[in-house]
Structures are given as structure tokens and as C-alpha cells.
Amino acid sequence: MSLPCAVIVGRPNVGKSSLFNRVLGRRAAVVADREGVTRDRHYQDAEWAGKRFRIVDTGGFMPKSDGPLDDQVRKQITTALEEASVVVFVLDGRTGVTAQDQDFARLVLRGRRPVLLAVNKSEKRSAALEAAEAWSLGMGEPHPVSALTGFGIQDMLDVLVQMLPDSGPDGAPRDVLRLAVLGRPNAGKSTLVNALLGEDRVVTSEKAGTTRDAIDTELEYKEHRVILTDTAGLRKKARVDDEVEHFANLRALEAIRRSQVCVLLVDATLSIGEQDFRICQKVQEAGRGLFIVLNKWDAVDAGDKTFDHMVKEIHHRNPELQAVPFLAVSAMSGKRVTKVLEMAMKVKENLERILGRENVIEFFNQTLEIQSHPSTSRGPVNLSRCCQVLVDPVALAFETSHPERVLPSYVRFLRRRAVEHFDLMGVPVRIWFRSRFQLRTDEELESYMEGHREGFQEWNDAEWEEEGPALTPVLGAENE
Template identity: 40%
Template sequence: VDTGGLVVRPDEQIDLEVCRQAETAIGHADVVVFVVDGRDGVQPVDRHVAELLRRSGLPVIVAVNKLDELGDAIGHVDFYELGLGDPTPLAALSGKGSGDLLDRVVAALPESAEVEEEDADIRIAVIGRPNVGKSSFVNRLLGEDRVIVHEEAGTTRDAIDTNLVLEGRRVRLIDTAGLRRRARIVDDLEFLGRLRAASAIGRADVCLLLVDTRAGAANQDFRIGHEAWDEGKGLVFVANKWDLIEDRGPSALAGFERELRERAHYLRWVPIITCSALTGKRVRRVIDLAFEVQEARARRVPTAEVNEVLQRLVARRQPPQGGRGDVRLLYGSQVAASPPQFVLWSNRPHDLKEHYVRYLVAGFREAWGFEGSPIRIKLKKRSGRE
């Protein structure tokens, strides 16, 4: 667990949150690596943190960083005064000394420590623009401030994975850095956060697109959701901060959903739910919806049923005919799930128009649902050539 930098007397709210997060991290740790600056020497904050770590009772390794010439370095010697054992010299930028540090960490781990279970029933990425309440949403589910929450937009820079069990179901939550438009990424840290957020989408089964309903849905919200949709991920649209809206009646909600689906076509197939991360209202229901979407996108349809529905759709509306003769759909099959993918064989697949493929997708949804998941259709010529 990588924590923010600690200060002795945190004056700013975000510094307080960093301190709380560090204390929580220590409470969950088996070993603590205390990183200090070898160029600056021992500072008052180092002594303060060392005292806190001594009281924790955990094994502590002092890593003295920024000692680029390890062979001649003596800067780490000063840190013996902290009373935390032998300091380990390190040059993190070049990687020098990292092997020795890793060896000490492994040696300090308790023998009874079990490797954390890798499997999860569902992997959920929490995505959205900065400052829409993603970290508050995750913290509400966890019941503790595992992720720093602050009013300054863009506080969360990394994609942080958190495992929890809800009603016997194993959930891995990925709270991503806020996604901005690429043109507005102005520093290296934010750029790295953007890359990690994209990676989080790739690792997820279902993405929760959080939007600040008080500020209103922006085009960037729809673009972020489209990224997840194009990646083939399940998607749930989460309207956070709904408790701050004055008119929250059924007609207002219906109008809100209608406007969203008019502005982004893919949202016609995505469940929309309102919630409040601050009060916790409907937060657990969001996770239930994510499981429902995951179950829908994992569904497999027997080939006989696929062809029955396909024949019914073709009988209702024939494919547009080209100038080279009849265009016929011969048969189809589902070849993959999560997301569902179908292969349809035709005598002339290149003459099937895009709008007719969309008609088939709508028909498949009418038959099997697949709510919250994109459907992919691949056209092939009967001989096997596309």
C-alpha cells in the first residue's frame, strides 16, 4: 500500500486525509517500509514518524533514498538515530539497492502470512471525471476511508484495487483516477493517472460510470462511458449526488433518463441508477446492478435458439438488396460471451448495410436482454472468408 507523504502538523484538509490513510495502511500492513531522503538527512518529521512506527509493533525497514552513488554513500548512516535498525541505502530513480530492499522485506514477512486470494466474482472499475464522488462511493462501500477524499478535483492519481466481500460475493473495486480529456492533461502525474485509469477499464468486468448530477452530465461523461462500451465492458450509469437535486420526483427522474439516452445512443441499453455516496442511499443497489449486468453479458444462447430468432428477424424485415443479386443471411451462432459476440454467415456479407446490423442487434436485445453490455456481430461468408 503506497501512502501519501506525511507531515508533522497537517494544516490542510488533504494533509489530514493523507495522515488518516497512512494510519489505516499501517493497520493493514505486515511490514512497513519507511522511505526517507538521504540528501536532506534526518528531519523532525522523520523522528515523529519513527516514533509512531515504533509504537505500531510492526517490522520497519528504513529505506534511505536518493543515494545515487551507493558504493561511496554514507548518508544512510545518520538514520541509525531513528532506532529502527539498519537503514538500507537506495537510489529509486535508477533502481540501485532495490534488490537488497526487497530481500529485507521478504525476510521480514511473517511466516503465517497468506497470499491474498487473486480471484474475484466480479471486477468493477469506478470511472468518471475528476471530483464526481468516486472515492466517496468506494469509501461508503468499505465503511472506512481507504481512498483519500478531498474537494480538490483530481486527488486520486492511481488506480487502486480494493477487495471486499458483500453478502458472500467477492468484489474487486478499482477506484480510478479521474478521466480528463487528453488535451487537458497538463502534468506527468495526471498523464500517468490517465493511463492507469484506461488500464483499469481494461481489467474490469463491469464499469460504473459516476456522474455528478448536481453539475449535470457533460460530453466528457459520455465519452468516458463510450470508452468502456467500446472495450466491451459491462456498464452501469450511476447518477451520484442525487440527494442534492431539489426536484427528485418520478417525472424528474424519467426526464433525466430520457435526456441521457437521447444524448448518448449506447445508454439506451445501459441501466441508470441514482444514488448518494454521502448518505449511502442505493450504493449497495449499484453493486447488485453490476452483478446483474455481469450475469447478462456472460449469457450464452444455444445455436438453435440463435437461428430461430435470426429467421424471425429476417422474415420481419428482409436485408436490403444490392445490385449483384439477393443478400441472404444463412445461419448464425454465438461464439463468445462477456461481451456476447455472434457470427452470422451470409452469401454476401459485405453488402449487408450497417443499419441492418443495428436492426439485428436490437432484435437480439429484444430476445435476450444483455442489458448493460455491448453486443458484437461479425459477418462471414459461408466459405469462411469474411
């Protein structure tokens, strides 16, 4: 990775995640007023004074082990320190320097990395005096800050960017795939992420709920930059009775919105459940690409269910998933896990497809030959033309004099036809109807896609959602 890396470390509950969020200017990490909320390394890109860098949140350092999870958290911190360009060592200004701080400081200094000492929770005017005892750690000048109020943050960042080395030539934005790994608790999401990365990047356990946050990690795959987001297991709202788990659910839902493609991980020994269907609906409503991975396939009795039989059973329960690709893997053994990235790239390509004006005309004519819109009680519905109007996801607009008469069943038919005709597996194809619209050329779509990859759009897709029966029905929902 070419961007310089600032790693935030400290003992539990000194405010590392709050400082992480303050630097980013948004709530990117789950925080709570108790120890042990953060367990994994959490990466985000940041910028200050024109300098781009990567900032990393870590779990609280515990010198003595209270179990295997503490051992894994400590391993995560050690790995992060090895990656650091600068270490941001955080103290609690209210409690002062503790023996645990001193032990951890000695460990950090042995790594011979530049250290910026941040004394958090320094809301008072006397903060500079209270931070003075931090000099004893041998880490240089203490910087009193408050992640809660923002006090001292700008000064601290000014110092930090001066300490960071310049980024390499790959620091400029590139074509990126953001892939979110979703699923119910203990489906094996973190194990899959670790298998894809080839390292113990994320803390795993047989206990459900080990992952508390949406954790971003980068990898390179066939000259593409992939940002993997491991998420907390999504439960039904009625089963979420813990504040940390509540925010973890919110972060997982936000990860869907930030992603381009989502993979739903299902425990093949348990098959798919209603909560999995709800997750699929959230993904498709957000316009993100989707495919489903049946994990722990090596634990399925070969004489019990074949892959084709299980997929057919899922399609029978939810016909809308017939446009979603399936894979079978074993994240624990690593069997077929590279197929996950291959499928993610294929879905990404489908999302960004420019179908071609002539191809869309051919699709339109063939579709009307197969089935025109049936007459309704309010009169006929005649479709006069069709045009691709958006990419990522693909959206098709149909011109008709009476958009309000279009039947939901015909919208579903058009979506299935588009997926089959153009081989758009994994794409939640949008179908819109308008009484009149301006045709968009392939060149306009290419220009849009180029701008979209750079983080902006050349026209506002919201204009297509304001009128008429807008989005294609998702998972049986009625067309409003």
C-alpha cells in the same frame, strides 16, 4: 484479506510511488518530482520468489496540518499502518535523515510492526556508507536501493518476503469482479467508493481533482471478491495542462482496460455531458460492461425532473445508451448505494452468459423473420447461420457469403435485437460477419470461461477482429 500486506510509508517526495512501481514492474502509481502527488492508499497484488503479497502505496506523512486534505492523508497512512504485516519505511538517501523522518519513525515504531528500512535514491557505489546514518532511527539494517535504476531492489525484496507471514487459505485466485468507478471531476466517485466500503478509504473534497490516481480497494459482496477502482476525473485532453493530471487521465483509461465492469457516475444536478458520452464510448470500445449512476439524486428538485424523464432525455441525446442500465443514488447519504454492487454483479453475469446453442438458433430465426438484411447496390446479403463465439463480452458471429456488403445500420439492429432477446443490459455485444467459421459448442464456451477467469484464454479472440466488418458500432460510430 488473506494476503500479507507490505505498506510503503515515508515523508513526501522520498520516492515511495516510484518504489511501488518498481516492485510491481509497471507504472501503477502516478509519480512526479514534487510533493503531495499521492494522497490515497493504493493497493496492488505482487509476487516475489513464489510468494504472493499485497503492497500498499501511501501519501507523504506531514506532521503538521496545512489543511483538511493533509488531515485526511494522515488518517489514510494511520489506517494503512494498522493493516500492515510489514512496514517499508522509505528515506531519501540524498538528503539523509531529517527531523521529519525521526518524528515519523517514532510513530511507526509505536505500532510494533516489523519494519524494513529502505534508503532510496542510492545510485552511487558509496550508497552503503551514506545509508549508515539511518541506523540511528532504530529500525534495523538500512537497505540502500534506487527505485529509478533498480539497484538493490532484488535484495530488498528477498528480505521483505522473509519478513512477511504466510498467506491464508483464501490466497488462491478466486472469481473476481473488477469494478472501475469513472466520471468527470467532482461527480462523487471517491464518496461513492467510501460509502460502499463503509469507511473513509479515499480522500474526498469539494475541490475537483482530489483523486490523482486509480486506487484499488477490495471488498467482499455476497461471497464474491470485488476490486473497486476509484479513478481521477476524466477531462478533455485540451483541458489537461498539468503533468500529474495527464498521467492521472492515462491511469483512469488503463483502469478501464483492467476492469470487467465500469460504472459511470454522473452528477444528477448537472445531468450528463459530452465528456460522459466519450467515457461511455471508451468503455464500450474496450468491451467492458457499463452502467450509469445518477449521483446526488437527493439534491435534484423533485418537481424538476423525474428519474424516468432524465433517462429518456439521455436516450434521446444518445440512442446507443438504451442498452445501458441506470440507477439513482446519493453517495453522500448512502441512499441506495448497495444497488450499485447489485447492478455490477448483474452486468458481470450478463457479460459471462453462455446463451445456449438452441437459444441462439431461435434468436437467429426470429430475427430474420422480423427483418432480413436489405439489398445493397452491390447485391443481396443472405445470412445462413449464427453462433456465439465468445463470452466477456458476448460475441455473435453471422455467416454470409459477402461480409463486405453488410450495412452498419443492420449491425446496430442485430445488436439491439441480441440485447433485447437475451436481456443483456450493460453488455457491449460484439457482432461479427464471416464467409465461413467453425461452430463452437456450449462446452467449448464453458471451458473458455473457466480459463478466462484464471487469467488466460483458450483461443485468441483477435482472430475474429482481423477480417471483415468486425466490431458492433459504438455510440453511432461507423462500421469499418
